[in-house]
Amino acid sequence: MASLLKQIVSGSESGCTVTIHDTVDHSGRYLLKCFLKEMAQRVDEIHLFAFDQAPDALLAGTDPETRRKVKGHDGWTDPQGWNQDRNVIPSNYNAVQLSSEKSLVEHVKDRKGSGSGQIAVVIDSLTPYILHRSAPFTCKSLHALTHLPETSEFQVTQVVSLIHSDVHDDSVLRAIGHLSSTVIHVSANMSLAPLDREPMGYCDIQHKRASGKVLQKREGYSVGENYQIITFLGLPSTNTTSEPEHQPDPTANLTFNLTLSESEKKARENVVLPFTKASNNSTTGSGQIFYEPDQADDYDDEDPDDDLDI
Numbered sequence: 001m002a003s004l005l006k007q008i009v010s011g012s013e014s015g016c017t018v019t020i021h022d023t024v025d026h027s028g029r030y031l032l033k034c035f036l037k038e039m040a041q042r043v044d045e046i047h048l049f050a051f052d053q054a055p056d057a058l059l060a061g062t063d064p065e066t067r068r069k070v071k072g073h074d075g076w077t078d079p080q081g082w083n084q085d086r087n088v089i090p091s092n093y094n095a096v097q098l099s100s101e102k103s104l105v106e107h108v109k110d111r112k113g114s115g116s117g118q119i120a121v122v123i124d125s126l127t128p129y130i131l132h133r134s135a136p137f138t139c140k141s142l143h144a145l146t147h148l149p150e151t152s153e154f155q156v157t158q159v160v161s162l163i164h165s166d167v168h169d170d171s172v173l174r175a176i177g178h179l180s181s182t183v184i185h186v187s188a189n190m191s192l193a194p195l196d197r198e199p200m201g202y203c204d205i206q207h208k209r210a211s212g213k214v215l216q217k218r219e220g221y222s223v224g225e226n227y228q229i230i231t232f233l234g235l236p237s238t239n240t241t242s243e244p245e246h247q248p249d250p251t252a253n254l255t256f257n258l259t260l261s262e263s264e265k266k267a268r269e270n271v272v273l274p275f276t277k278a279s280n281n282s283t284t285g286s287g288q289i290f291y292e293p294d295q296a297d298d299y300d301d302e303d304p305d306d307d308l309d310i
Contacts, residue, residue, distance in 0.1 A: 003231040004217045005203050008182055009038050015182035015207060016146045016158055019126075021165040021173070026188035026201050028162050029124065030223045033062065035160045036122055037227045040066040043157060044116040047108050051075040051128040052162075055093055058124055063226065071111045079128070098132035104141045105148070108156070118157050121145055125162035126176065135172045142179050182207045195222035199232045 007013035009031075018035070022028030039046050040063075048055055048070050055072035074089045075096035089095045094111050096102075108119065123129070130138045145156045165173055165185070177183050185204040199220025207215040220232030251258050260268070 003219060003233060004205055004207060004215060005184070005219045005221060006229060006231050008184075008205070008207065009034050009229055011038060011042050011158070013207065014210065017142065017180045018158065018160045018182040018184065019176055019180040020160070020162050021183065021185045022162065023164065023166040023187075026186055028184075028186045029058070030200075030227075031184070031186060031203070031221065031229070032122065032124060032160065032162050033058070033227045034223060034229045036070075037062060037066055039120045039122070039158065039160075040069045043069070043118045043120045045069055045071055045113060045119045047071045047073060047111065047119060047121045049073045049075060049096065049104065049107070049121070049123045051079070051096075051098070051123070052125045056090075061227070071113070073107050073111065075128070079132070098128060103144060105144045108145070108154075112154055116154055119154050121156055121159045123159070123161040125164060127164045127167050130163075130168065130172060135168075135175050139175055139179055142176075177206075189220065195224065196230060198222075199230075 004013065008015050008018065020028040020031055036046065036048075046066075046069050048058065050058055050072065054076050055070075055074055059067055059070060059072075072093040073096045074093040075098060077083075077089050078095060079098045081095070081097040081099070094107060096107060104121070104123075108121065112119065126138060129141075142159060142161070145159050148155055161176075163173075163176060183206045187202045187204070189199050189201050191198045191200075200222045201220070203219050203221050205215070205217045205219065207217075209215065222230040222232075224230050
C-alpha cells in the first residue's frame, strides 16, 4: 500500500495548493521543509515567503542545492516597513510589508530570475498575513498564484503554505481549505521510541484529485536526516465509532411494574373498545356502521340544525 503523504510530498500525486494545519502542540514546519527539499528537484525556482521567522532560520539545515534555488521574501524582519532607512533586511532577500497592497504574485515577478519557467511558492506562514490583511485578501492572493494566464512568462506549479489552525476561527480555515487541493492536519505522537520505529506525529490528509475524487487518509510520519520523510501506514481511522456504553435501566428497582407480560398483552388486545359493536359478518373487506340514538336525541329530518342556538 503506497503512502499518500509521500506521493504528495514527492510530487507524484499532483496538488497545486497544499495547506499544512498545525497547532502550538505540534509544529508543521518539519513537514514544510520536506516539501522544500523535494521541490528543489522539480522546479526552477522556489519563492519562500517568511512571515513567522527569518528566511535563514527556515533554510537552516537544508542542502546547498535547495538554498541555491530559493528566492527569499522577508516579511519577518521589518513587516511594517518602519526600518527601511536602516537596511535591516539582507540584500539577497526581498522585503515584504504586510501593510502593503502588493500581492504575492507581484513579489514573485520582482524576484523572478530570467529564464525561469516553473516556480514553486512556500509560505511560512499564512497566519500573520491573514491577521494583518484579511482572509478574503489572502484567499485572493493564493488563487492568483495558481491561476496565472497561459501567456504569462512563468507558471506557479505548486504552493505549499503553513497555517496555525488554533489561531483562526472555523470560517477562515474553511475558506483556506476550499482553495486547497490538499489539506494536511498534523498532530503529535507522544512517544520516546526512535523515529524510524514510531512516528513523531500524525497526518490527517484530505486530497482532491483533478478527477474530482476526494481521498481521506491518516498516516504517521517522521522526518529523518536531510529532511527525508518516513511514513507509517495501517493506522486506525479517526472516524471509527466506539461501542455504545451500557445505559442503566431506570425501571429496574421500582416497587411497581411498568411493563406488561405476554399474557397481559394478549388480554389487552382482546378488549373491546367502548361505543363499538363488532359485526358478525366475517366477510373480509366489508364493514357496517351502527348508530344507536340516545333517549335525549331529538333529531328532526326537516331541520338538522334545530339543536343549534342560532
